[in-house]
Amino acid sequence: MVADRSESGLASARPDGAGAQRPVARRPKNRKEQIVRVAARAFSERGYHPVGVDEIAAEVGISGPALYRHFKNKYALLVAAAEGGAQLLLDAARTADDPGLDPESRLTALVRALAEHTIEVRREGGLYRWERRYLEPDDRARIKVIYGGLHATMEDAIAALRPEADRTDVVLLGTGVLGAIGSITLHRTTLSTARLTDLLLAVSWSILRAELPPAPVRPAPEEPVRGLPLSSKREQLLTEAIRIFGRQGYHEASIEEIGAAVGINASSVYRYFPSKSDLLAAAFHRTGERVAIANAEALSEASSRADAALRIADRFARLTFAMPEILPVYFAEFSNLPAAEQHKLRAVQRQNVLEWANLLDDEPAESRFRVHAAIAQVVDVGRRMRFDRRPESLSRMHELMKVVLLGSEPPAAD
Secondary structure: OOOHHHHOOOOOEEOOOOOOOOOOOOOOHHHHHHHHHHHHHHHHHHHOOOOOOHHHHHHHOOOOOHHOOOOOOOHHHHHHHHHHHHHHOOOOHHHHHOOOOOHHHHHHHHHHHHHHHHHHHOOOHHHHHHHHHHHHHHHHHHHHHHHHHHHHHHHHHHHOOOOOOOHHHHHHHHHHHHHHHHHHHEEEEEOOOOHHHHHHHHHHHHHHOOOOOOOOOOOOOOOOOOOOOOHHHHHHHHHHHHHHHHHHOOOOOOOHHHHHHHOOOOOHHOOOOOOOOHHHHHHHHHHHHHHHHHHHHHHHHHHHHHHHHHHHHHHHHHHHHHHOOHHHHHOOOOHHOOOHHHHHHHHHHHHHHHHHHHHOOOOOOHHHHHHHHHHHHHHHHHOOOOOOOOOHHHHHHHHHHHHHHHOOOOOOOO
């Protein structure tokens, strides 16, 4: 029979008329955990809004009403998935952390445990990074406390390794390590678990040994207004759409709000873009074009492959710091595009990463992992820096990206 026996617990009569019954099919004890993990994977891969509760239920093998016995709505699933994922990561860190070990052994054990856990949950591990904007403030604050515990665990171990380091440096190094480990959730490049774990350890130790340039000594001043405003309404709309999509998410943004940001009404927006999805697609294409141009400029100016890789890193950081909302749009809103646009833009994204990765000396797959780990420095460490664009802050970001891409010691020039 195809009925949902696992949730109903009903017995089935034997067809021979003997009246004997099969044993009652009991609900699995971990059914709730199964639902949460399937939901986390779906939300992480396709975004919160496009995923339906019935899809999650079907993948688990239950009915929609059966799922609602565990969670009252889809939002409750999002909270459970985000909070559960954070807690599992913190538990893995605290279980592995042993302050009684020497600092190097302690950090190796900690990084290895976090790497192995993240590899295991790779498909759902990016949920909080991109979908947290859909959490209510109280839920986000509660989950942030869990991540605060994770960062504190890592920072305590780093402080033991580098007692001379400034507290600000310890925080950035810890964020960099956690970002590098979490970067594997950004893409689907494959390596064996053993090789990937070793690579994440190597990248993490390059970060842990990094000598960061001095931080700015004064708080960031209010930035002066520079440059002339865009005169093209189409370009203005694209710029504001990227900011609004990145800040609020595609589904929470409205055409009215985007139009108002440039001083026009919704009907006027449609003169430039037939729909909100067309505006999103144009924002994706514009971002891809900017990255491609930055890559081409770096290649044209470089004196070696390593120099080219670092020039791309510098341009990528500056581009992102100038508009921090650009990466959430670039990585988190793909599922809101039509399938044909997804295919075209995926090819553009892949080419931009390959252009960068081909400049590194590692095996090709490992080089792609390094590039994504460098991108994660911009996302996570940049957020810690509040995307401070002063030269001192950008120099610190550049150093982290350098050691991630090239290792602790850069290779000799070509």
